[in-house]
Amino acid sequence: MFKMNKNKRLPEQLFTLVMWLIAVLFAVFLTGLGSKVIGDLPKVGNPPELEQYYSPELKQIQVQREQLNQKNATVRKELEQANLNLEKARQRYDEEKQQFDNWIQTRTATGNNTQDAPVLARTQKLDQLQAQVSKEQQIIEQLNQAILNNERTVSIEREEVLKEQARIAFEHANNTQELKVFLMRLLVTLPALVLGAWLFAKKRQSRYWPFVWGFIFFALIAFFVELVPYLPSYGGYVRYIVGIVLVGIAGHYAIKRMQIYLRDKQEQEQKMSQSSQAERRKNFDNEGALGHIAKNICPSCERSLNTSSGVPADYCVHCGLCVFKKCGQCGSRCSTFFKYCSSCGHTLVDGEGQASIDKMTS
Ligand SMILES: [Zn+2]
Ligand SMILES: [Zn+2]
Structure with missing residues (x-):
């Protein structure tokens, strides 16, 4: 949806660039507003001395x-x-x-x-x-x-004992203060973080994606700038534990996504092995498919295309998708995702190339 693609119209590519600019600007202004709000939070009191x-x-x-x-x-x-x-x-x-x-x-x-x-x-x-x-x-x-x-x-000894007592009481008060400051900040940033996560999971490809991504950037900046440095350390324990939990969540999400992707691809390949080439091609949009082929990747199974002859082969050796065929009018080799022949401008109809190849081989 928002990837730069050589097969897109030029204004379309510029629009994409503008959209990303909007996303970044939206994030910048949201971040400014967010830090203002946090700066104006009621103060939890002066730090103890x-x-x-x-x-x-x-x-x-x-x-x-x-x-x-x-x-x-x-x-x-x-x-x-x-x-x-x-x-x-x-x-x-x-x-x-x-x-x-x-x-x-x-x-x-x-x-x-x-x-x-x-x-x-x-x-x-x-x-x-x-x-x-x-x-x-x-x-x-x-x-x-x-x-x-x-x-x-x-008495020097008595003075040292009393000083140590004071230091312990001070550290306790300091920890409490740090925790208060952190909870206050969490209260403000947590809704933004939750909303950001929801937008990422559900809406990142919606029509309003520049705003969605702007908000996601804002939530990330808020998390790393306004929250992480204020985590109470308690001798470093809290920071490492939070790090482990976050990596755990991210890892769980990534593993789940990978499993869903592999299952979907398997189902797709299963289904496609039973359908005709023309039916299979209907599952991909031309621009995305041409972008894949330009990188020598099969649009269907997303594995590498065989290029042993110097150019990508006609068929994907992994899933059998036909990616190149001959033009029915002039016989030039064209991608099956072209709408018109690149040599003669003949309108390419699905299955035509297949027929021409069949004719040549028979
Ligand atoms: Zn393939
Ligand atoms: Zn042609």
């Missing part, structure tokens, strides 16, 4: 941790300063010690061991510097201890 599921205890702990972090940040600054101080104190002590050692060596070398007072004074100064170093070290220890003590006031 993890923080919504934090318990008061967890929030309390987080506030405490915030305060603690601030407190420890101040302590760490102090610690930094204390480290610098320690470094300086050490440097001062080291310099003084170096000078003292040199001085003592000089005194020993010159044998001047009498002046005890300066030795005492310088030793005292060294002791003071050493005490300063110890003091700075003590301050650093205290600050480190303070940081540790602060951190012990908030």
